[in-house]
Amino acid sequence: MNDMTEIDRQRRSGPRIEEVARLAGVSKSTVSRVINGEPYVSARARDAVHEAIARLRYSPNQAARSLAGSKANAIALIISEAGSRVLGDPFFAGMLRGVHAELAGRHTQLLLMLSRPEGHDDLVDYLGGGHVDGALLVSLHGDDPLPQRLHEIGLPVVVGGRPLGAASVPFVDSDNFTGGLEAVRHLVSLGRKRVATVAGPRDMAAGLDRLSGWRRGLGEAKLAADLVAEADFTPESGARAMTELLARAPDLDAVFVAADIIALGVLQVLHASGRRIPQDVAVVGFDDSLLASTATPPLTTVRQDVEQLGRTMTWRLLGELAGEDGLPPSLLLPTSLVRRASA
Amino acid sequence: MNDMTEIDRQRRSGPRIEEVARLAGVSKSTVSRVINGEPYVSARARDAVHEAIARLRYSPNQAARSLAGSKANAIALIISEAGSRVLGDPFFAGMLRGVHAELAGRHTQLLLMLSRPEGHDDLVDYLGGGHVDGALLVSLHGDDPLPQRLHEIGLPVVVGGRPLGAASVPFVDSDNFTGGLEAVRHLVSLGRKRVATVAGPRDMAAGLDRLSGWRRGLGEAKLAADLVAEADFTPESGARAMTELLARAPDLDAVFVAADIIALGVLQVLHASGRRIPQDVAVVGFDDSLLASTATPPLTTVRQDVEQLGRTMTWRLLGELAGEDGLPPSLLLPTSLVRRASA
DNA sequence: CTGAAAGCGCTTACAG
DNA sequence: CTGAAAGCGCTTACAG
Numbered sequence: 001m002n003d004m005t006e007i008d009r010q011r012r013s014g015p016r017i018e019e020v021a022r023l024a025g026v027s028k029s030t031v032s033r034v035i036n037g038e039p040y041v042s043a044r045a046r047d048a049v050h051e052a053i054a055r056l057r058y059s060p061n062q063a064a065r066s067l068a069g070s071k072a073n074a075i076a077l078i079i080s081e082a083g084s085r086v087l088g089d090p091f092f093a094g095m096l097r098g099v100h101a102e103l104a105g106r107h108t109q110l111l112l113m114l115s116r117p118e119g120h121d122d123l124v125d126y127l128g129g130g131h132v133d134g135a136l137l138v139s140l141h142g143d144d145p146l147p148q149r150l151h152e153i154g155l156p157v158v159v160g161g162r163p164l165g166a167a168s169v170p171f172v173d174s175d176n177f178t179g180g181l182e183a184v185r186h187l188v189s190l191g192r193k194r195v196a197t198v199a200g201p202r203d204m205a206a207g208l209d210r211l212s213g214w215r216r217g218l219g220e221a222k223l224a225a226d227l228v229a230e231a232d233f234t235p236e237s238g239a240r241a242m243t244e245l246l247a248r249a250p251d252l253d254a255v256f257v258a259a260d261i262i263a264l265g266v267l268q269v270l271h272a273s274g275r276r277i278p279q280d281v282a283v284v285g286f287d288d289s290l291l292a293s294t295a296t297p298p299l300t301t302v303r304q305d306v307e308q309l310g311r312t313m314t315w316r317l318l319g320e321l322a323g324e325d326g327l328p329p330s331l332l333l334p335t336s337l338v339r340r341a342s343a
Numbered sequence: 344m345n346d347m348t349e350i351d352r353q354r355r356s357g358p359r360i361e362e363v364a365r366l367a368g369v370s371k372s373t374v375s376r377v378i379n380g381e382p383y384v385s386a387r388a389r390d391a392v393h394e395a396i397a398r399l400r401y402s403p404n405q406a407a408r409s410l411a412g413s414k415a416n417a418i419a420l421i422i423s424e425a426g427s428r429v430l431g432d433p434f435f436a437g438m439l440r441g442v443h444a445e446l447a448g449r450h451t452q453l454l455l456m457l458s459r460p461e462g463h464d465d466l467v468d469y470l471g472g473g474h475v476d477g478a479l480l481v482s483l484h485g486d487d488p489l490p491q492r493l494h495e496i497g498l499p500v501v502v503g504g505r506p507l508g509a510a511s512v513p514f515v516d517s518d519n520f521t522g523g524l525e526a527v528r529h530l531v532s533l534g535r536k537r538v539a540t541v542a543g544p545r546d547m548a549a550g551l552d553r554l555s556g557w558r559r560g561l562g563e564a565k566l567a568a569d570l571v572a573e574a575d576f577t578p579e580s581g582a583r584a585m586t587e588l589l590a591r592a593p594d595l596d597a598v599f600v601a602a603d604i605i606a607l608g609v610l611q612v613l614h615a616s617g618r619r620i621p622q623d624v625a626v627v628g629f630d631d632s633l634l635a636s637t638a639t640p641p642l643t644t645v646r647q648d649v650e651q652l653g654r655t656m657t658w659r660l661l662g663e664l665a666g667e668d669g670l671p672p673s674l675l676l677p678t679s680l681v682r683r684a685s686a
Numbered sequence: 687c688t689g690a691a692a693g694c695g696c697t698t699a700c701a702g
Numbered sequence: 703c704t705g706a707a708a709g710c711g712c713t714t715a716c717a718g
Contacts, residue, residue, distance in 0.1 A: 014471070014496055016711065027689045032713055040687055059496065062472020063409035064711035067694045074469060100457075109469045112455035114443070126417060126452045128357070129405020131474045153357055153402065360696065370705045375697055383703055407695035410710045 098310020162205035179335035180213020196227035200258035238265030282343035297341035441653020522678035523556020535597035539570035543601035581608030625686035640684035
């Protein structure tokens, strides 16, 4: 029992900065300067230190560095979802690719963390502890207090997707409103008169803003904006929503669907009802994910560049960490209509 | 310019343990004891401290705690793959689910980190810094030196999937050998005489061990073990391997495929060649992923419980962190044959 | 360009 | 049960 405790208490092995200094024949200060790439160090001292570091396989204690006021050289990507949903979702895959790309070549670790609101206390504790220099937050639902709380503990944060609460936190988002608007304009240009929408969840800006775009598009064309059904990001909920819309308005001739993955269920119900796409009902999706091009028929959709979203968030956060000024508080990335067979 | 530097240097805001102590009318020591849940603290002191913490919204600096010798209350799950491949792979999704499940209710953060060998230096630096108490490593290829390096810096590690190098590091794996053996025994019991295999990559134990099981099974039955082709974890490579096998042995009547996802390509080539499954060629996969039940025909396969793998790794690591003794150095989890239509 | 010293915010024997 | 003090391993003005 006591033995175990002792073993437990054992500090991490490995040399300290002190030993590096001794071997290199300089002071701890100089070693520190070399490690941190500061300019005023003689070439001789620098070489000696580098050699000593290599010889001793020295790796600085990050907790001490962080405590002494330096950076952690790490940022967190926090996904506010349960773990099981996240992997497998191409949205997060694209986002992660973008973050990685932007981080390439910098000596900055990425910590991917999944958290539901129940776990926020522990998460905030951890992030408040100097383990990371900043955080990227994605997939926030409703008015999740997380961005605000991180802001309060002084941690630089960039949110992916406009947050519904916390107005003061910088975010990067796709221009969902314009995307929805363009989708409807396209449908209207095709001569459609009864344009429904399967909207995304109302607790996320992506759902709300695409819906607003749809509404605005119909307003422009002086058409009724009354056919709305809601779905979450699954084909099943899309099928349910489409069934409901068809029951309410058998004469509808177009649907704007807030996500390609939802459109999968929509297409299925339309097929099952005997309607031809696009002759009887035109369909426009959102995302331009892989699903769009392999759907039957291939889906006309609004493209958002998720990887670019990840890159831009990372760029914005790193800029803030570097103390750059003139950074835009928030950014909206353009979307574009991709025409395929469904509309 | 100077302004920026100053702003940069600003320490995280928020109260210190000192202020909590003052407000609660006790010493820093006592506050620390309360925070760490130590037994010998008077109820009165404890209450006062808790109230002060709540009032001040105090959250301890983890870097300082870690430096002073306490734990980080976090573990890392390190996946040795490029980011883009990881998300979307049901193996990692299942693993992550298991780790999360085992961590539930403990105040332990999970850091998901992706790293290719090129990034190991930075990763080791970070992990050596007291930001985590231990690490779980999965998807190691070849004799990746990472487990050994982490071992050297004194970080407790558990590897998922038997590592090919570093013999001394504890690991948890599915019993791939027995899985492969059972698959072949089943094929032999069906009367098959020319049993080929599409093996997994040779730089991973999963590939090697399943192949060994296949070989052993054929040895038991006194059948030739000469029909081997290799694939990585993609349908395309499976198709290529099957094409090659068919060219070499048009009379083969069974194939053991090292993964369901590879089997997808195998089935496709067999169909295209006009062979009936299982009448002409029986096929057994590995994993029992979702793909297996939705394949055409539904795939007989060797089931491994990936979620359980994640749970067990986590349990083993936490056990070590808690200083438990009598922990098994490594564990092999059982696999089982799931019979469907393909064999 | 360099070193001695103070300090980052905690934890933990030690002594009471 | 509790407090004063030392110490964890770095970084960074400060003085040279």
